[in-house]
Amino acid sequence: MGKLSKRVAIVGAGMSQFGQLFPLKRNPDLWVDAWVNAVKSVDNGIAPKDVDACYVGNYSSDLFNHQGHLGPQMANLVGLTPKPASRFEGACASSGIALRQAIIAVASGIHDVIAVAGVECMNQLPTSLVTDALATASDALFEYPAGATFPGLYATVASAHFHKYGTTSEDLMRIGIKNHENGAENPFAQMQRTIKQLMQSKLKKLEEQGKDLPNWNDEFDYLRSSSNPMIAYPLRLFDCSLVTDGAACVFVASEETARNFTDTPIWIAGTGQGSAALSIHDRDDLTGFIATREAARQAYEMSGYGPKDMQIAELHDCFTIAELVALEDLDFYEKGKAAQAIKEGETKRDGVRPINTSGGLKSKGHPVGATGAAQAVEIFKQMRGRAERNRQVKFDVERALTHNLGGSGATCVVTIYEK
Amino acid sequence: MAEEKDFTIQNYLEFIQNKKLMGSKCKDCGKLYAPVRKLCTKCNSLNMEWVELSGKGELAAFTSITVGTPYFIDLGYDRNKPYCFSVIKLEEGPMVSAQLVGVDESKPDLIKIGTPVKVKFLENELKGETNIDLGFEPA
Numbered sequence: 220m221g222k223l224s225k226r227v228a229i230v231g232a233g234m235s236q237f238g239q240l241f242p243l244k245r246n247p248d249l250w251v252d253a254w255v256n257a258v259k260s261v262d263n264g265i266a267p268k269d270v271d272a273c274y275v276g277n278y279s280s281d282l283f284n285h286q287g288h289l290g291p292q293m294a295n296l297v298g299l300t301p302k303p304a305s306r307f308e309g310a311c312a313s314s315g316i317a318l319r320q321a322i323i324a325v326a327s328g329i330h331d332v333i334a335v336a337g338v339e340c341m342n343q344l345p346t347s348l349v350t351d352a353l354a355t356a357s358d359a360l361f362e363y364p365a366g367a368t369f370p371g372l373y374a375t376v377a378s379a380h381f382h383k384y385g386t387t388s389e390d391l392m393r394i395g396i397k398n399h400e401n402g403a404e405n406p407f408a409q410m411q412r413t414i415k416q417l418m419q420s421k422l423k424k425l426e427e428q429g430k431d432l433p434n435w436n437d438e439f440d441y442l443r444s445s446s447n448p449m450i451a452y453p454l455r456l457f458d459c460s461l462v463t464d465g466a467a468c469v470f471v472a473s474e475e476t477a478r479n480f481t482d483t484p485i486w487i488a489g490t491g492q493g494s495a496a497l498s499i500h501d502r503d504d505l506t507g508f509i510a511t512r513e514a515a516r517q518a519y520e521m522s523g524y525g526p527k528d529m530q531i532a533e534l535h536d537c538f539t540i541a542e543l544v545a546l547e548d549l550d551f552y553e554k555g556k557a558a559q560a561i562k563e564g565e566t567k568r569d570g571v572r573p574i575n576t577s578g579g580l581k582s583k584g585h586p587v588g589a590t591g592a593a594q595a596v597e598i599f600k601q602m603r604g605r606a607e608r609n610r611q612v613k614f615d616v617e618r619a620l621t622h623n624l625g626g627s628g629a630t631c632v633v634t635i636y637e638k
Numbered sequence: 639m640a641e642e643k644d645f646t647i648q649n650y651l652e653f654i655q656n657k658k659l660m661g662s663k664c665k666d667c668g669k670l671y672a673p674v675r676k677l678c679t680k681c682n683s684l685n686m687e688w689v690e691l692s693g694k695g696e697l698a699a700f701t702s703i704t705v706g707t708p709y710f711i712d713l714g715y716d717r718n719k720p721y722c723f724s725v726i727k728l729e730e731g732p733m734v735s736a737q738l739v740g741v742d743e744s745k746p747d748l749i750k751i752g753t754p755v756k757v758k759f760l761e762n763e764l765k766g767e768t769n770i771d772l773g774f775e776p777a
Contacts, residue, residue, distance in 0.1 A: 354707065360673070365724075366703060367723050375723065376699065378699045448704070450705050453701075498735060499735075500726075
């Protein structure tokens with residue numbers, strides 16, 4: 220119990236462009252783009268004949284695109300018919316679950332190679348309906364009728380964290396600023412601009428319109444202004460991740476086959492998954508997520524590593540508060556101590572443990588069902604020294620972690636990678 | 639008699655429509671559930687009874703929402719008139735989600751976690767029908 224019966228590796232990983240791409244790109248287009256990029260990343264090549272099954276993570280094509288049953292659809296598009304193809308759903312952790320299930324299936328010996336897909340095309344709906352579709356990932360019986368929106372639930376968690384640990388809105392702003400600085404270096408990201416650049420664009424626009432220029436000294440002034448409207452106190456627009464269309468693809472291979480594809484596979488050291496009550500009112504601790512703590516406990520135990528061994532991580536920053544809370548739930552920092560570490564720059568790309576070098580959900584984008592697989596794509600690139608532009612970390616990454624959170628924290632998948 | 643009703647969501651919601659906040663209590667281990675549960679997940683018992691809750695508690699967490707759900711938008715809430723979603727810790731122990739009223743939603747900095755609250759059943763009229771929603775206000 221708690222161990223993989225044999226080693227499992229990632230031998231290739233790639234993603235589509237993330238962005239507001241509908242109708243130019245729909246689920247099939249996004250997925251094929253991701254597959255093609257993942258195939259390119261496999262050093263010795265990979266073909267459909269090498270792949271035994273297709274595991275698709277998708278949250279809600281039913282609501283977003285009026286399309287269910289994505290497993291066989293996606294498999295067919297890349298030449299995998301008639302192999303087994305299934306869809307996995309766990310809200311924003313859908314493809315984290317698909318990846319975990321692929322790892323377990325390969326470790327069991329039933330398959331040698333599985334293509335893990337994450338795909339979501341959200342912009343087919345107007346924003347108000349996207350928000351409402353996302354709300355179905357939280358409790359529809361009691362929270363939703365009481366007015367809970369998806370940002371509202373994370374805002375509620377933020378209020379409890381602020382109250383107990385003295386966390387401030389500025390602490391959250393630092394997370395957004397950092398993630399945009401990383402996303403600006405990611406050619407696949409939805410918003411490849413820093414918050415400073417966005418502020419300067421806004422000032423330029425106001426100047427062109429002949430309007431009075433606000434007295435913004437830095438990004439914090441901009442983020443405190445009405446240009447960054449409140450969505451659900453204390454969360455403002457720039458505390459929220461993006462509405463994104465995108466896909467990612469990860470090739471999971473058995474110990475016996477991995478070396479056929481590459482001399483430098485990335486090995487799975489640990490995988491864990493946890494759950495919590497769907498309603499936050501049914502949870503004992505409102506300042507963190509028990510599903511994360513459980514998933515992390517399992518993954519650390521399986522890997523034999525601890526939080527201090529993790530050199531980089533992709534954390535699920537669907538809202539800025541979620542990244543801060545994850546830093547504590549993963550035991551990277553003690554409860555209430557993450558904000559200070561962020562302030563000291565520890566989580567920046569040049570910090571002691573870079574977090575979300577991809578830009579995170581905040582800047583890279585958050586096509587919800589694709590996010591877990593996309594996190595693995597970034598780790599695969601960073602660990603092999605192949606992250607684009609200027610975002611490759613300056614040290615050799617031996618061990619890394621991904622944290623994929625579903626809904627308002629009721630599902631979490633944590634994966635640990637090693638060379 | 640309340641004790642005869644099955645421990646279903648529908649019956650819990652009907653109590654609220656009748657302005658009663660009810661929970662289910664395990665007769666074997668004493669664990670109290672609100673919203674209602676039929677199966678005690680502490681001791682696996684099905685031996686439940688309905689109990690009426692005092693409606694007193696304190697504010698455990700909250701947010702003031704400017705971009706609301708369709709229902710709240712229909713009730714007239716928007717950026718200029720935000721509403722407060724809250725988690726209330728009842729004095730009997732369980733926590734519930736509810737709208738918090740009687741506070742200045744436009745000044746959420748002034749709303750304090752730990753504030754004592756009491757239940758207030760909200761009569762919301764929509765499309766000619768009155769719906770009773772669970773709410774709380776400062777005590």
